Amino acid sequence: MTIEEALRLGAETLQACSDTPRLDSECLLMQSLAVQRSHLYAWPQQALSELQQSQFNHFLAKRLTGQPIAYIRGWQEFWSERFVVGPGVLIPRPETELLVEQALALSSKHLTDSELTVLDLGTGSGCIALALAKERPNWRITAVDQSTVALDYAQKNLDQLAVSNVELLQSRWFANLSGRRFDIIVSNPPYVAADDAHLIQGDVRFEPPSALASGQDGLDDIGLIIEHAARFLTPAGTLLLEHGFDQAAPVAALLADQQYGGIQQIRDLQQHIRVTLAHRPD
Numbered sequence: 001m002t003i004e005e006a007l008r009l010g011a012e013t014l015q016a017c018s019d020t021p022r023l024d025s026e027c028l029l030m031q032s033l034a035v036q037r038s039h040l041y042a043w044p045q046q047a048l049s050e051l052q053q054s055q056f057n058h059f060l061a062k063r064l065t066g067q068p069i070a071y072i073r074g075w076q077e078f079w080s081e082r083f084v085v086g087p088g089v090l091i092p093r094p095e096t097e098l099l100v101e102q103a104l105a106l107s108s109k110h111l112t113d114s115e116l117t118v119l120d121l122g123t124g125s126g127c128i129a130l131a132l133a134k135e136r137p138n139w140r141i142t143a144v145d146q147s148t149v150a151l152d153y154a155q156k157n158l159d160q161l162a163v164s165n166v167e168l169l170q171s172r173w174f175a176n177l178s179g180r181r182f183d184i185i186v187s188n189p190p191y192v193a194a195d196d197a198h199l200i201q202g203d204v205r206f207e208p209p210s211a212l213a214s215g216q217d218g219l220d221d222i223g224l225i226i227e228h229a230a231r232f233l234t235p236a237g238t239l240l241l242e243h244g245f246d247q248a249a250p251v252a253a254l255l256a257d258q259q260y261g262g263i264q265q266i267r268d269l270q271q272h273i274r275v276t277l278a279h280r281p282d
């Protein structure tokens with residue numbers, strides 16, 4: 001079977017289970033052959049080896065059960081780096097790059113050398129903490145997660161990206177951080193409403209519910225973080241949260257209730273407010 005034939009077979013097979021069968025077929029073939037996309041189009045007549053063909057068939061069969069591409073191939077790109085992921089850890093989303101951008105913007109260019117302490121709550125694969133660590137080698141970053149499975153992935157990613165300024169710690173939110181203070185606290189917590197229909201569709205069905213859903217209105221964990229973060233921020237410290245596109249008003253209200261100041265809400269490219277930041281109450 002040639003590359004061209006494999007791509008076509010893959011796309012036809014995956015029509016039954018995916019909205020993006022051609023793209024999925026390309027991703028899985030790239031992984032089976034260990035090549036870039038350009039190779040698939042430069043060498044359409046290249047024959048697959050037996051091993052490559054059986055690998056590709058194996059991947060297609062997994063995708064047919066609904067498993068996310070990122071879990072099947074074992075990685076997802078975020079902030080131009082590859083992060084190892086698999087069952088038990090949230091797959092990094094492109095929208096979370098907005099949170100990273102906003103955290104980086106807190107140190108203006110001439111201050112990039114200053115040593116800020118940063119906490120990433122619910123780090124999952126470690127994508128936020130490690131993106132920040134790459135960009136700001138002088139920041140000292142602590143990344144926590146309640147899940148030891150997630151922390152295992154974060155550790156793999158830490159090793160692969162060879163950063164030395166990230167410390168991983170098992171903790172349910174602030175539980176194991178008593179007495180510590182941070183200049184910046186970032187979090188992409190679970191924020192989907194427990195009965196949201198999209199939790200039982202598509203790729204998210206395979207991701208850990210504890211990383212996605214948070215009570216009836218999706219705001220349980222965000223509320224908890226806002227309530228406790230003040231005690232863990234330095235006096236001029238900043239809290240940055242990712243949240244759902246329709247949660248801007250309730251998140252701002254929760255922050256105002258707890259006397260946070262300088263509340264700023266940031267729009268993504270689709271003009272949705274997906275990130276809110278605020279300063280520690282005086």
Ligand code: GLN
Nearest residue numbers: 188189190191192211212
């Ligand atoms: N944005 C994700 C989704 O809609 C949710 C991630 C999260 O809850 N932090 O699936």
